[in-house]
Amino acid sequence: MTSVQRDGSGATALDEPAETGKRLSSDERRRQILVAALAVFGTRGYEGATTDEVARAAGVSQPYVVRLFGSKENLFLATIEDALTRLLAAFRAALAAEEDDGLTAAKRIGQAYVDLIEVRGLHQTLAHAYLLGSNPVIGAAARRGFAAVWRFFREEMGIDADEARAFMAEGMLISTMIGLRIVDDYGSDPQITELFRSCFPSELPHVLDVLPRGDERW
Amino acid sequence: MTSVQRDGSGATALDEPAETGKRLSSDERRRQILVAALAVFGTRGYEGATTDEVARAAGVSQPYVVRLFGSKENLFLATIEDALTRLLAAFRAALAAEEDDGLTAAKRIGQAYVDLIEVRGLHQTLAHAYLLGSNPVIGAAARRGFAAVWRFFREEMGIDADEARAFMAEGMLISTMIGLRIVDDYGSDPQITELFRSCFPSELPHVLDVLPRGDERW
DNA sequence: GTCTATAGTCGGATAGAC
DNA sequence: GTCTATCCGACTATAGAC
Numbered sequence: 001m002t003s004v005q006r007d008g009s010g011a012t013a014l015d016e017p018a019e020t021g022k023r024l025s026s027d028e029r030r031r032q033i034l035v036a037a038l039a040v041f042g043t044r045g046y047e048g049a050t051t052d053e054v055a056r057a058a059g060v061s062q063p064y065v066v067r068l069f070g071s072k073e074n075l076f077l078a079t080i081e082d083a084l085t086r087l088l089a090a091f092r093a094a095l096a097a098e099e100d101d102g103l104t105a106a107k108r109i110g111q112a113y114v115d116l117i118e119v120r121g122l123h124q125t126l127a128h129a130y131l132l133g134s135n136p137v138i139g140a141a142a143r144r145g146f147a148a149v150w151r152f153f154r155e156e157m158g159i160d161a162d163e164a165r166a167f168m169a170e171g172m173l174i175s176t177m178i179g180l181r182i183v184d185d186y187g188s189d190p191q192i193t194e195l196f197r198s199c200f201p202s203e204l205p206h207v208l209d210v211l212p213r214g215d216e217r218w
Numbered sequence: 219m220t221s222v223q224r225d226g227s228g229a230t231a232l233d234e235p236a237e238t239g240k241r242l243s244s245d246e247r248r249r250q251i252l253v254a255a256l257a258v259f260g261t262r263g264y265e266g267a268t269t270d271e272v273a274r275a276a277g278v279s280q281p282y283v284v285r286l287f288g289s290k291e292n293l294f295l296a297t298i299e300d301a302l303t304r305l306l307a308a309f310r311a312a313l314a315a316e317e318d319d320g321l322t323a324a325k326r327i328g329q330a331y332v333d334l335i336e337v338r339g340l341h342q343t344l345a346h347a348y349l350l351g352s353n354p355v356i357g358a359a360a361r362r363g364f365a366a367v368w369r370f371f372r373e374e375m376g377i378d379a380d381e382a383r384a385f386m387a388e389g390m391l392i393s394t395m396i397g398l399r400i401v402d403d404y405g406s407d408p409q410i411t412e413l414f415r416s417c418f419p420s421e422l423p424h425v426l427d428v429l430p431r432g433d434e435r436w
Numbered sequence: 437g438t439c440t441a442t443a444g445t446c447g448g449a450t451a452g453a454c
Numbered sequence: 455g456t457c458t459a460t461c462c463g464a465c466t467a468t469a470g471a472c
Contacts, residue, residue: 023455043352047266050447061457066449068455127349131342133399134261134436143403143410150413165391165416172390173383181351185361192361195368195386198379218352241437268465279439284467286437443468450461 033058037079042121045128080129084145123175184214251276255297260339263346298347302363341393402432
């Protein structure tokens with residue numbers, strides 16, 4: 001965010017055409033790759049994902065992904081940091097939104113969380129990160145992120161610890177169900193259908209629309 | 219669980235000493251390996267774990283682990299199935315327990331969930347499995363397991379969909395915090411301390427005792 | 437029932453050209 | 455800024471002996 005528009009035409013010694021549609025500023029590429037990484041890490045997890053898969057999803061070569069981020073681990077760190085930034089930004093926007101629709105702040109924030117499903121892989125990637133607590137570097141970053149969300153609820157939103165915990169809990173359940181792809185059994189298994197409906201009371205149709213389904217590649 | 223005591227001394231053509239402390243019935247080995255696998259998959263996840271790590275944790279050779287379970291994937295499937303069986307068994311025991319302590323069934327079951335922390339890696343492994351929904355074989359198994367837990371709440375315990383959802387949600391939060399190793403920051407970060415306390419109101423001391431900490435190898 | 441040796445594959449990272 | 459070629463370590467799985 002707040003992209004630093006360095007280069008694009010500047011101190012570079014080369015006179016390459018910048019409008020090929022191929023050569024972008026490394027800042028833009030970084031953003032493209034982060035989008036791809038979010039999706040890939042979301043489906044595969046940190047260890048399961050390959051830098052090559054991310055690269056292909058972003059339309060660049062595998063070594064270039066590594067080159068830009070230094071390592072797969074750094075790429076993952078950048079990815080979850082980005083995800084967290086978006087998450088908190090969405091929460092803040094929801095908190096600040098006018099109440100023209102008569103919804104409470106809590107409802108609006110909950111809604112914002114569900115809406116983030118549209119950002120492919122965001123919830124899943126964060127959930128994966130949260131399970132990596134034993135990894136010295138990723139774990140530490142994940143804990144910081146988790147704590148930041150908690151802080152948002154307590155300090156910015158101003159709810160008490162019990163309410164904050166309930167909020168987080170609902171969030172974890174939603175993330176889990178997305179990662180589980182419970183949608184895949186929606187409709188076929190009455191039990192699952194009920195569970196799913198219980199999680200997304202009002203926004204069901206939209207959610208069903210947006211969620212990736214089983215036909216997608218693993 | 220109702221171990222099938224096949225062999226141990228039977229149709230085998232060999233006259234090996236069975237009490238070397240080394241050579242066990244494959245049934246016992248399987249169980250040992252499942253215990254090790256639960257711990258390893260719990261910290262590393264499915265892709266992050268190696269069959270070699272599991273083997274060393276169980277005190278056998280890597281090829282033997284593969285030999286006994288056929289493949290890493292099968293080992294993982296067997297591991298989560300075992301975990302689910304234990305989980306539901308604990309829930310059923312809690313549900314059936316006398317109310318001599320004046321606790322409601324809900325409290326007893328919640329307690330049982332927290333107590334399962336003592337089974338190393340159980341919560342973390344299940345949580346990992348739940349995030350693998352996109353994997354055709356593991357995802358399907360994970361969904362079945364998740365649905366089985368839901369069914370327990372709705373049919374055996376008899377609570378309604380909203381209560382069941384709240385239960386699941388709390389459970390997912392607890393699992394997440396264990397996987398995050400939020401304990402590692404307990405005491406040092408006031409925010410985290412509060413969050414942690416909020417999740418384990420009464421059983422805090424015990425939980426702090428049982429949870430693996432940061433010093434453990436990744 | 438269990439091991440050692442090893443084949444085979446995959447994937448992250450590096451070198452270096454354009 | 456981006457690619458191709460490639461090295462090398464890691465890891466699953468197989469072969470086959472004891």
